[in-house]
Amino acid sequence: MSNWTKIANLEDIPRLGSRVVKRNGQADIAVFRTEDDQVFALHDKCPHKNGPLSQGIVHGHKVTCPLHGWNIQLADGNAIAPDEGHAPCVAVKLENGEVFLDV
Numbered sequence: 001m002s003n004w005t006k007i008a009n010l011e012d013i014p015r016l017g018s019r020v021v022k023r024n025g026q027a028d029i030a031v032f033r034t035e036d037d038q039v040f041a042l043h044d045k046c047p048h049k050n051g052p053l054s055q056g057i058v059h060g061h062k063v064t065c066p067l068h069g070w071n072i073q074l075a076d077g078n079a080i081a082p083d084e085g086h087a088p089c090v091a092v093k094l095e096n097g098e099v100f101l102d103v
């Protein structure tokens with residue numbers, strides 16, 4: 001069952017940036033906004049060594065981890081080859097300029 005919760009207005013998230021949503025006792029979520037105003041949400045932990053993906057550089061529909069430069073696909077959280085790993089995704093939707101997470 002979905003439990004959509006509004007977490008921000010789109011304009012609160014910088015384009016090519018992110019916003020962190022903290023959850024009690026659970027992994028922080030990084031919500032990314034791309035150049036074309038799509039939103040994606042991943043656990044804020046790089047699959048390599050837990051770097052904060054929210055502080056990475058967004059380009060296209062990817063984020064580059066700030067620690068060692070792995071590239072992670074925002075749509076599915078998968079590392080781009082030759083790296084291997086996965087950051088869990090969280091369902092996110094954009095409606096009328098408002099961003100909702102399924103938490």
Ligand code: FES
Pocket residue numbers: 046047048049050051065066067068069070
């Ligand atoms: S922790 Fe992200 S690339 Fe190493």
